[in-house]
Amino acid sequence: MARYALMTSGIGFLILLIALPLTAIFTQAYQGGMAAFWEAVSSPEAVFSLRYTLTLAAATTAINGVMGTLVAYVLARYDFRGKSIIDSLVDLPIAIPASVTGFTLLLLYGPVGTIGGPLSDAGIRIMFSFPGILVAHLFMTFPYVVRAVGPVLQDSDRGEEEAAQMLGASGFGVFRHVTFPAIQSALIVGSIFTFARSLGEFGATIMVSGNLALRTQTAPLFIFSEFNAGNIEAASAMSVVLVLISFVLFFGLKFATGKLTLGRAPQ
Amino acid sequence: MSASRILTVLALGVIIAISLTTFWDLARQSSGRTLTIYGYSAMEEPLKNEVIPAFQEWYRQTHGEEVEIVTSFAGSGHIFNQIRAGAPAQVAIFATEIEPTKLMEDGLITTDWRTFPDNGTFALTVAVILTRDGNPQNIKSFDDLGNNGVDVLIPDPTTSGGAQWAILALYGSAFLNDTGIPSEGGTEPAAKLLKRVINNASSLPESARKALTQFGLGYGDALLTYENDALVDIAKGLDYEIIMPQSTISIEPKVVIIDANVGEEDAALVGEFMDFLWGAEAQEAMAKHHFRVVDQTVFQRHAADFQEVASSFTIDDLGGWDEASVQVIEGAWREAQRD
Numbered sequence: 001m002a003r004y005a006l007m008t009s010g011i012g013f014l015i016l017l018i019a020l021p022l023t024a025i026f027t028q029a030y031q032g033g034m035a036a037f038w039e040a041v042s043s044p045e046a047v048f049s050l051r052y053t054l055t056l057a058a059a060t061t062a063i064n065g066v067m068g069t070l071v072a073y074v075l076a077r078y079d080f081r082g083k084s085i086i087d088s089l090v091d092l093p094i095a096i097p098a099s100v101t102g103f104t105l106l107l108l109y110g111p112v113g114t115i116g117g118p119l120s121d122a123g124i125r126i127m128f129s130f131p132g133i134l135v136a137h138l139f140m141t142f143p144y145v146v147r148a149v150g151p152v153l154q155d156s157d158r159g160e161e162e163a164a165q166m167l168g169a170s171g172f173g174v175f176r177h178v179t180f181p182a183i184q185s186a187l188i189v190g191s192i193f194t195f196a197r198s199l200g201e202f203g204a205t206i207m208v209s210g211n212l213a214l215r216t217q218t219a220p221l222f223i224f225s226e227f228n229a230g231n232i233e234a235a236s237a238m239s240v241v242l243v244l245i246s247f248v249l250f251f252g253l254k255f256a257t258g259k260l261t262l263g264r265a266p267q
Numbered sequence: 268m269s270a271s272r273i274l275t276v277l278a279l280g281v282i283i284a285i286s287l288t289t290f291w292d293l294a295r296q297s298s299g300r301t302l303t304i305y306g307y308s309a310m311e312e313p314l315k316n317e318v319i320p321a322f323q324e325w326y327r328q329t330h331g332e333e334v335e336i337v338t339s340f341a342g343s344g345h346i347f348n349q350i351r352a353g354a355p356a357q358v359a360i361f362a363t364e365i366e367p368t369k370l371m372e373d374g375l376i377t378t379d380w381r382t383f384p385d386n387g388t389f390a391l392t393v394a395v396i397l398t399r400d401g402n403p404q405n406i407k408s409f410d411d412l413g414n415n416g417v418d419v420l421i422p423d424p425t426t427s428g429g430a431q432w433a434i435l436a437l438y439g440s441a442f443l444n445d446t447g448i449p450s451e452g453g454t455e456p457a458a459k460l461l462k463r464v465i466n467n468a469s470s471l472p473e474s475a476r477k478a479l480t481q482f483g484l485g486y487g488d489a490l491l492t493y494e495n496d497a498l499v500d501i502a503k504g505l506d507y508e509i510i511m512p513q514s515t516i517s518i519e520p521k522v523v524i525i526d527a528n529v530g531e532e533d534a535a536l537v538g539e540f541m542d543f544l545w546g547a548e549a550q551e552a553m554a555k556h557h558f559r560v561v562d563q564t565v566f567q568r569h570a571a572d573f574q575e576v577a578s579s580f581t582i583d584d585l586g587g588w589d590e591a592s593v594q595v596i597e598g599a600w601r602e603a604q605r606d
């Protein structure tokens with residue numbers, strides 16, 4: 001009996017909290033029928049924003065996949081003064097309001113900023129263009145790969161790496177044949193979380209992108225603009241597309257990694 | 268290869284293909300003539316749907332060349348911050364004169380918009396009250412928005428130009444008498460009205476357009492907004508009623524050139540676009556989208572679409588922007604919020 005009570009309350013809560021609002025989006029999006037839905041998501045602005053978002057997410061994942069693994073490796077393998085401070089820095093992007101990240105970057109890289117000033121004198125503009133949004137996304141998603149890969153590296157036996165080294169393997173050889181296979185699954189989990197988070201990033205993006213339709217407008221910004229303009233149908237339709245992509249991602253994650261426990265991924 | 272590996276490779280392939288083609292498109296876009304326009308929310312429909320396509324067509328016929336127009340629309344305060352932070356806007360349309368004034372102080376604007384026709388206003392509107400069908404709360408005036416139990420939606424003046432106008436409308440309706448001069452009671456009745464209205468405000472959305480969307484979702488009994496925005500929703504067949512107060516403020520948006528972002532090669536294009544805004548075609552389009560346009564011939568053709576305004580006052584009656592923004596928006600409204 002207790003089992004059913006627990007199951008009902010647990011799953012009931014999940015449905016109320018997550019499934020119900022999602023269902024509402026679907027209903028909203030299909031209110032005008034399939035043709036209206038298709039029209040909403042196939043406008044040039046909508047198609048562009050979706051492609052732009054996917055591209056950003058891919059670039060973000062590629063860079064943070066590599067750099068996150070590097071940072072996790074450094075934190076797991078080396079001891080140095082101030083390590084715990086660096087370690088805490090990694091998680092900060094989760095706690096800092098996205099808007100703070102946005103305006104900080106805007107100030108730093110803007111025409112009057114420490115970095116942006118000299119760059120803008122040289123005619124290079126980072127904000128309101130792909131590189132600026134990418135920097136924001138790299139910042140916002142940084143913890144995911146580090147926190148997925150880190151514990152695996154910590155748990156894995158350093159002896160194996162040392163043995164390979166003694167048997168004559170090069171540094172890269174050790175990474176390629178010993179370290180990488182151990183962290184592969186964790187890296188996939190971290191990457192998917194990174195990708196998904198980047199896909200939905202809004203708070204920092206709205207500040208640094210300039211929200212230019214067909215230029216720098218990501219899918220979440222498209223939704224925001226359409227909602228503000230009163231085009232609830234278009235906003236809901238794009239939301240449905242993003243929800244579906246995320247669902248496929250997380251479902252695919254389970255499929256691709258098979259036995260992998262999701263407990264390792266950061267929340 | 269296992270099924271999961273094939274799927275992973277396929278997914279990666281698709282994502283890489285999308286990324287490469289997007290970059291390709293972005294690279295291709297940046298060649299050719301481009302004009303970047305930022306506008307406050309209410310400008311989105313008339314500009315995107317009519318004025319810009321008409322200008323592009325005119326440009327093609329006149330110069331035998333294509334011009335690409337990039338746009339971004341949001342609340343006045345938001346586009347102001349973006350432009351100040353370096354957004355590439357070349358032409359910007361603000362709901363109020365506060366933002367252009369600051370941009371001029373920053374040196375981003377060097378051409379005074381007051382040298383343009385009509386002081387830089389190519390289309391006007393007025394502040395009105397939008398209620399549900401049948402006006403169940405029997406709201407007749409700005410003063411009634413302070414009545415007990417009226418749930419009022421008003422945008423946030425820190426980000427919304429529409430909100431600043433709305434607050435000035437409230438304030439002016441209590442501060443000025445019917446002939447447009449300060450009434451004997453001084454500023455006290457106006458401050459009191461702001462206080463009563465803010466106590467009734469259930470939400471302060473960041474733009475006038477967002478406030479309208481919220482109203483459409485069923486929030487609030489009354490919305491203090493632009494007449495043109497209200498007419499957009501009425502035209503959509505929504506069951507609202509526009510209440511035109513006895514005396515309201517005449518709203519004058521400003522179009523400006525962000526000179527810092529206009530290179531020598533773009534100056535002519537920007538000038539042509541500015542002229543186009545005052546031309547018959549753009550004026551007709553703005554009137555169709557519920558603005559009270561400055562071209563009187565065009566306006567007369569559409570006069571029947573608008574309610575008559577018994578008496579209207581302007582920002583100058585409240586001492587001009589410099590004084591009004593300090594006294595009313597940063598002064599009286601802030602104080603009303605704090606109490």
